[in-house]
Amino acid sequence: MKSTKSLFARPLAFFLVVLLFAQQNWATCGGGGGGGVGGMGGGGMSMDQTYPVPWKLIKPEDPPLKEGLAVYWFPSSFEETQKSSLRFSHTLSNYANQCVTMAVADARSTIGQKLANGEKLPVAVLATPDGNLVGKAQNNNGMLKVDQVEKLVETEMKKRKETVEQQLKAAKEKAKSGDNQNAISSYREVVTQKCMFPDKAKDAVKELKKLGVTDVADVPDGINMDPKVMAQVDSAMKKGLQAENDSRYLEAERFYAQAHRIDPVDPTPLRYLGELYRHHIGDWDKARTTFNQILSMNADPISRAVALHGLGKITIHEGDFKKGLHLMEDSVKEYPLALAYRNLAVYWNSEGDLAKADFYTNKALEIEPHDSFNLIFAAAFKAGNGHGDEALKIAKENESLLPASYNLAAIYAQLGQKEKAVALLKRHFFEYERYKSVRAKEMMEARVDIVFASLRNDKAFMALTDGADGRLPIPMNQHPANGGGR
Template sequence: MKPLWLRSLSLVVMAFLLLPTASATCGGGGGGGMGGMAPGGSGGGMQQQVYYVPWKMAGPTDTSAATALVLYWFPSSQNELQNSSLRVSRPLSVYAAQCVAMEVADPSSPFRAKFAAEDTLPVAVLATSDGGIVGKLENKKGRLNVEDVEKLLGAEMKKREDALDNQLRAAKETAKSDKDKAIPLYRGVAEQKCMFPKKAKEAAKELKKLGVEVGEIPDAPVSDPKKSALIERTMEAGLKAELSEHYLEAIHLYQKAQEMDPADPTPLRYLGEAYRHYTGEWDKARKVFDSILAMQSDPMSRAVALHGLGKMTIHGGDFAKGLSLLERSVETYPLALAYRNLAVYWNSEADQAKADGYIQKALALDPHDAYNLVFAAAFMAGNGKSDEALKIARQNEALLPASYNLAAIYAQSGNRDKALALLKRHFFEYERFQAVRSEEMMEARVDAVFLSLRQDPDFVSLTNGADSMLDPSRIMTHPPAH
């Protein structure tokens, strides 16, 4: 019989790999910010970091990723999943935007039998998309070190880059006597623009001299260790400022990091979420999210951008387009925030089965996250389970970012005064910028959970700054996931 951790790996891997540990100030049960990866705290015991590696789960029926290289991680235990250094790495995060897939292999997946059947776990395997093993990293005293994994992947990237250098030299030599024969050699290098944009640009320059135009090639991300370390420190300072609620300082630092490496999508991800969630500068947020989707970016960054655009699109009244963006987000990379907003959407469409399904997916990503629990409790209160919902609300009443959903629980449970007090706390203590406050007030006015308060003079007065973007005739049936 398999050990319990192996049988439950497909569930716990989501909680400990896909989500970073967060503090209680980041806005989990709804929320946002922190680059879109903001739960209320999965209890992983790691200090808050920026460059979480976008590991994805490789399940029993999955096939190899359609990328040039795939890095497989075969963990040994739940404890390793929770605490491994492989969870955080700027080099691995950057490689994930360069056609290198990062996958954690389920013990029942075919990849274990193919790549690590006889190995003592944990093991990391670097493979090609067609299943060829490029390299394997055994554990040292039961652990894998991220520095060793970075070296494994870095060595293969260097080997491939050297091969392209040789091909460029051969093409230049060939062009001296036969330009037509040189063109396919240059094209071969230019086609590697995803993994090696710098070499592809060199090839494109030579092709242009030969009368051949090549499409746009992205810039190469910063890989120099000293420059990379400076970018990390700047991002960490930005996150520290964000967690301390110094949002304008955080934005400044994220902008500074982005200027250091325009090809790195992570600073843009944090910047876009700060504009969307904290300052309400949605025009700036849209521009940032659009730029992430237009550039070569990792799955996590693309998912956050799609979610942010979807959320803003729904608030603007285009529900079908907003839904499509949210669905694309979770298809790209699983985010609890996107699952919550999908639950809100389908609940508003009176499809309880779909709504509950997305709530469960959000909870599966982090079942102990207080914000996830409060969000789910607001649904409970609306479905006749007020006692259970109130128990959760009382246990988490001190969570400032959960104030809106806490208010929803009390409103649906008949406690007018408590609901109004928590809404006031949400609007005027948690929200710091009027642009966001007005959006939240409008959502409260059309939210069916506050239907009992809609004609209440105190509620009307409390929400008098609403931005009037949503159609009051379209009543939402659950608080927004923010």
């Protein structure tokens, strides 16, 4: 096992690979860029996990936390983080929707020295936003288990909820005795806890309105933490994920929708539904509605990032390139997804800014360095940048990968092998894709994608893409397409 020093001596970018371990094993991606399976397609982790914990690396330049609580995970090594049960947890994922930040930090950092100084790693620490210790979950023989961290958070949340309930009770007693001014003050204090305890804040708002207070907004419902309800959601989500991995998309939609009905406030079923509509079924009206619904909720960082990326993709296809770009940039600020980095690379490659395209391609590779689809995506850029032999080698090694057909075609097109490129595009459109609405969008994207510029006068290519939806005019100044990043 590597020492703590060797763990954090590595470049930050490589540590991000560990943080984004919540990927799926089968990349359901048009052209190798990812998409579907809740926006996490394209990696190498478990196929049956739908609740990755949104761990984020805490950096010195990050703004301070303002509310809630923070779980700081101080790991002992790369190996520990790659194998840790802390990677997936429905419970911790739900708490991330309630202002509980999930953070990974260097034990030698400022916050590490304050909270984990002298601790045997790994250790998880629960703290207030200003960095005051609340509690710790310590390892047993080098193993830190997710149920320890769940219990740590649940215990503190239960304690805080009891305090809020006492505040509500005291406020009601004040109102009952006629002390409305102090009652209102106490109720307002409860409302400030709306992110962590929305049900109690709703009660406080209701009582404030009874007292004539009109300047308080309604509080949305909170996520359901009942273990029985969570188990029902888990069951439906896993059935949906299995159906999606098996390309049974309408069945997947049915199970994801079932999970959403069980707990309408949980953003994860919506995240999977939104990506299913956007990427596989091609119903972008439903995708847009679903993504906007996520952004209107107290959603976890992964769900917000996937929603912002999805809206960015849709917006670019509709012709508002700069707005779409900004949405995808906002996505990676919210949470760094390889999917969003790939599509940022597509944007800048099509704009002719090869330096930015290379930068974002490498960011995606840092997150998923061994993923075949990621490597093919990068090879498509290499093919157009003087590294044709290397790109061709990668293409030949991975030619059997059906979901990679689009980017494989891009490699061959840029190397002058037009017939091979058209054949692979045909495979992509008519063997991989299942829905006409998706084909229409991707045929349009192929027509404007700079990687297929050499095919625009090719009769076979134009005939193959005859079903393009016409939403993206072929410009003189090349605008970005969406196809390669998916």
